[in-house]
Amino acid sequence: MEMIRWGILLALVLPVPFFLGFIPVKHMNRLQKTPAMTYVCGWFVSFFLFELTAVPFILFEQSFTMLVITYTCIVAIVLLLSLWQGRQLWRCYLEEIRQIKEMPLHVKLGWCVFYLIVFFQMAYAVLYWHYDGDDAYYIATAVLTKTFDTMYLRDAYTGYIYPLDVRHAFSPTPIYQAWLSKLSGIAPAVVAHSVLASVWLGFLYCVYGQIASRILWNRKNYKPVFMILIAVWFLYGNISLYTTETFAMTRIWQGKGLMAGMVIPAMFLCLLYLAQESVSQGMWMLFICVCMSAVFATSVSFMVVPTMTGIAAVLIGIKKKSVRYGVDLFLCCVPCLLLAICFFIVK
């Protein structure tokens, strides 16, 4: 039974996000059709769908079970659609894998070093635990959600009934983890600390890997060098309590860690591609998903996402000499702005 539970959980965090990524990746350029990009897209599609589904259920104080049924059905439908749409992508992935053979030896060695560092970080995340006081809220919220079948209607510190916690209701990362827990039967603390802490590190490096692919597109052999430097940068990033690296390395399973480690770098990844002359439809899809995922992660995104998107829209619009393009870019964060308006109204 335990094996089945772990099997379900690992399926939910490894192949399911990967397959969900097929839809945007199918509409991307040839160079973007990589397994890592698919995995990145899949997670953001998951967060996007969850944010859209969960927030109304939370605000209307519906039961968690209702949300679980609805979201699981949505994921199942999108998954089937993805598998159907992405059936031609396997050929691209095979080609990608074949290219490994053609790499010079020193590049292969570089990748080995990088994977070793990442493996060490992932193993450390599983074998060691880090005290973080905020887990008393985040993980407790997931546990309460699962136990009482309500969302944000219990005080995480006492367990007593509580008015709706609007401040966190728009960023339901703990509810997502409760969903993973409900489907797998594995406790939320185990899901977050022993599984997501490690799996999301892989996700983080996939995002940075895609950034490397874009900025080093004409110096591919330097990609492992960049990735090793990034891995070391994160390893020695505990400069203060507040840095991106500290949040990503010590509490990646919390919404803040997700925002610092994956969402903001993914925004830059999208903007790097959106600044190019020809932009794929898939990249637009990813950008919309990332903007929404920022809200899923933390309410700070209500400020950060419109600011980043707004400034990027102006700069890229000027660069492309197109007001229309700038407006289109800014429109991607409109769902985020609408949620921000709802947040301030409800708050």
Added chain:
Amino acid sequence: MLDELVAVTKAVAEDVLLYNGNSFLIPLFLIALLFLWVTEKDRKVRVVLLYLVAALGVVFICPVYAWIGMKIDKDVYYRVLWSLPMGVLVCYSVVRLMTRFRLFVSKMLIFVMAVLIFMINGDLVYTKTLHFRAVNAYHIPQEVIDVADAIKLDNYKPIAVLPAELLPYLRQYTADIYTPYGRNMMEPAWNFQNTLYDAMEGDKYAYDVAEVARCARNEKCAFVVLSSGKRMNGSMEEQGYFLFRFVQNYFIYMDYNYYWVYKEQGLLDEDVIEAGG
């Protein structure tokens, strides 16, 4: 208004300094930005990694923007700094610098120098922070699990008061036990007050048992968990409690009042009934 803007500017400067810690993270980031400004030729990359980042930096330290941001949530304004991809800029600068040299030795030298700078500049994330060897998949102290398992009832969710060191973890393990307060009490800045908490944690070395028992009853606690590491001034038995279990250096007492009520209603597990007599 002007005074407020000055105060906000100071708060932003403080945030930046706190973010930077005792390192040269911000100078390193600015050097990387300057280096790429001079050397980066790809206009698309320039727009996003240079102009956008520089503009974001300016906006975030702008007092008017910061004033709005701090009105929303002053404590977390520093998080806007996450939007400056310092790691990407610094690492990309190093790679670009490497590409300017032909000799493999020179490239390696720059790489090694960069790694050394990263190591000197920052702290290893695993040594400076509070990392412990995991003893269970929950990644919480085992005593929390053992104490919670002892208190949990099959047919009822009781209220229990626990020592402060167990509070941050209890509900990460189970929501089947209510507590009159939680980790929120341990954050002085949040200004929560609770007389039971004061009775439990007021004295580092001893419990005033009569006071603990009185406050626990006021908070409707069926169970009181006391650390064996602290002296007990008085006896819980005299206050109408019985020792239900001793788990991982914690005494778990149950209030006889609740014991009889729960027993009559058939809410107690066999082991509790046995201990209560």
